[in-house]
Amino acid sequence: MEVYLIIIARTGLLYFLIIFIFRMMGKREIGELSILDLVVFIMIAELAVTAIEDPKAPLLNSVISMLFLLVIQYILAKLSLKSEKVRQLIDGKPTIIINRGKIDEKAMKSQRYNFDDLMTQLREKDVRSVSDVEFAILETSGKLNVFKKEEGKPMQPLELALIIDGEIQPGHLEKTGKTELWLRQELRRLGYPEVQHISFCSFSNGELYVDLSNV
Structure with a gap:
């Protein structure tokens, strides 16, 4: 009877601990989890199962390991917010699979993404033919x-x-057919002489959209 009470107590404690950890990791849809998130989720699940299955094992060992994983994930998430290089290292970057109606086989090969994958996901989007697609972008989540x-x-x-x-x-x-010199000149003309102060800048329909960093 005592063993069952220990299992119940451990299960309850770990349940609330895992909820706390996931809340600290931020809100994301399951389909948008990064590789880092998935690794942390799997390892936390394994630690929790081990702690529940073996009532004689020190619970503190599992708790410390789970909290340490949270710290690692939190630090890397903060770094990825500040550095695109870290973000790309952890999450990768989106890949244009279809560009203006043309399939990019080289991009597909680089992502180990085949035509069966492409057609399956197009059908899921109610697209009957590749000829109906202007752009298709493979996101870092695989979507x-x-x-x-x-x-x-x-x-x-x-x-x-x-x-x-x-x-x-x-x-x-390069894809827009512009140069860095052109970009810097346009930004200065618009009143943005310092590139490092810009958090996001995009180019569409012949116009630049600029958002300054407020951090």
């Missing part, structure tokens, strides 16, 4: 976002981030 063509309207270029967290994105600049 495919699809932008359908609009009949009677010319294809519009995809809005690309030229500056993120004060850092210019050379790859995106």
Whole structure:
């Protein structure tokens, strides 16, 4: 009987501890969890199961390990907010699979993403044919976002981030056909001489959108 009481007590304690940890990790949909989130979730689940299955094992060991995982996740999450390089290292970056109606096989290969995956996710978006797609972007969560063509309207270029967290994105600049010199000149003309003070800047329909950092 005593063993069962210990199991119940441990289960209740770990239940509230896990809720606390997940609340501290922030709010995300299950389908939008990063690799870091998934690793932490799996390890916490394993620690909790081990602590419940073996009533003789010191509970403090599991609690310390779970809290340490929370600290690691919290620190890396803070770093990823401040640094795009850390964010890309942990989460990767979105990949354009279909660009203006053309499938990018090289991008698919780099993500180990095949045509069966593409067609399956297109069907889930109620898209019957690749020819109906203007853009398809594979997000870091593995979700495919699809932008359908609009009949009677010319294809519009995809809005690309030229500056993120004060850092210019050379790859995106190249895709827009612009140069870093052009970007800096345009920003100065608009009254933004310091790139490092810009948290986000994108280019769409011939215009720049600029958002200054308030951190």
